[in-house]
Amino acid sequence: MTKESPKAIIIGGGPAGLMAAEAIADRAPGAAIHVYDAMPSFGRKLLMAGRGGLNLTHSEAFDAFLARYGEAADWLAPALRAFGPKEVIAWAEGLGQETFVGSSGRIFPKSFKASPLLRAWLRRLDGKGVTLHVRHRWTGWDEQDALTFDTPEGEVRIAADATVLALGGASWPRLGSRGDWIGLLAARGVDLRPFRPANCGFETEWSTHMRERFAGMPVKSVALTFGERRIEGEFVVTASGVEGGAVYALSRFLRDEIERAGETTLYLDLTPDRPRERLVRDLSRPHHKASLANHLRKAAGISGVKAALLRECAVKEAFSSPETLADAIKALPLRLANPTSMESAISVAGGITQNALDGDMMLKALPGTFCAGEMLDWEAPTGGYLLTACLATGLRAGIGASRRVAALIAVSQADPTGP
Ligand SMILES: Cc1cc2nc3c(=O)[nH]c(=O)nc-3n(C[C@H](O)[C@H](O)[C@H](O)COP(=O)(O)OP(=O)(O)OC[C@H]3O[C@@H](n4cnc5c(N)ncnc54)[C@H](O)[C@@H]3O)c2cc1C
Structure with missing residues (x-):
């Protein structure tokens, strides 16, 4: 045998x-x-x-x-x-x-x-x-x-x-x-x-306008800051929140903080290549009768999904002066509630x-x-x-x-x- x-x-x-x-x-x-x-x-x-x-x-x-x-x-x-x-x-x-x-x-x-x-x-x-x-x-x-x-x-x-x-x-x-x-x-x-x-997206409460007009849009050339960590790259607006490379890179820390505190805030820099002082100067240029949207686009290069994020996440007072607007553009707070489901995580x-x-x-x-x-x-x-x-x-x-x-x-x- x-x-x-x-x-x-x-x-x-x-x-x-x-x-x-x-x-x-x-x-x-x-x-x-x-x-x-x-x-x-x-x-x-x-x-x-x-x-x-x-x-x-x-x-x-x-x-x-x-x-x-x-x-x-x-x-x-x-x-x-x-x-x-x-x-x-x-x-x-x-x-x-x-x-x-x-x-x-x-x-x-x-x-x-x-x-x-x-x-x-x-x-x-x-x-x-x-x-x-x-x-x-x-x-x-x-x-x-x-x-x-x-x-x-x-x-x-x-x-x-x-x-x-x-x-x-x-x-x-x-x-x-x-x-x-x-x-x-x-x-x-x-x-x-x-x-x-892990390497997951996060949920946030978008307005109907944001969700319906901008879900699926990539946000390019941004920097995300969480605590001491700053990541330059891009992310995508989804119907329920955000996902993509720059978000994944911070996701371990964001997830842990949400587990500890129930929610957390991520800060977006919409013009990572433009220092705050220059941004203040650019935003201080006279814009006569141009709408704020046009002024933001011409002076700071902020339009489309970036402009929508600014309107969505900045407090009303941020639009009162070039300084406060520059502060919002350089550190726009985005509140995150939960990691997205395990099924969609990388x-x-x-x-x-x-x-x-x-x-x-x-x-x-x-x-x-x-x-x-x-x-x-x-x-x-x-x-x-x-x-x-x-x-x-x-x-x-x-x-x-x-x-x-x-x-x-x-x-x-x-x-x-x-x-
Ligand atoms: C969209 C996406 C993109 C990615 N891109 C990258 C990348 O570019 N670079 C990178 O490093 N990583 C990437 N990853 C992660 C990487 O693919 C995984 O980490 C890796 O495949 C895990 O390998 P594994 O062998 O441990 O498990 P898996 O690749 O998940 O393989 C496990 C296998 O076990 C089988 N199995 C499970 N349960 C049973 C059971 N009860 N009986 C029999 N068989 C079973 C499954 O069918 C599966 O074939 C990506 C992941 C995703 C989802």
């Missing part, structure tokens, strides 16, 4: 899970490696990231790069030192995707797409003997601790020698990651923090805590089960930090799992008749 090869099961076919599968294939030849995903195809969120050009990683100095992970930086440091920006670039180029550094230091594939990279990766995994299964939604364990899956053919049970969970967070659930694994792991005593939206904070895992990303409560990617409790801004950490933790969890299966392979080779 032929003995079965030790089996490594990876659940979740996003960047973290695929990286874990490849790490095992490279390090434990002879293992049976299977990746399962709930969706009809792999890597749907990665493909969605490709719609925005696929920001793979960032070119800033490593210490600055690491600091973007905030309080999780120390925890993630070993994984990111082993697989950081340089390795991400080499990995993408190994899959035929040349990269370049954009003006903001962000790194993208020259194709600005995820699909060629994902196709090449899935082909390479197939070549390494990794078996991919779609339409298998993991539902937990049976009485014998075999993994259970819902499939179109009914329930399937699979016993694993090592398991990697790479199930993603809880944003954009239509792409596959619903965060519904939280209950399964909580029931097994795994230490978890509730999910919260990523999430919360999930499996550092405390729940050993240094190999193995669950202390479930030996043999490793975890990676966005399901872990870290957060980072946009800029390529998310994908880099998903790949890095996927590699680390995969290496941990490969050690387990490689040890079993060594035992079975030493005693081919053994159990």
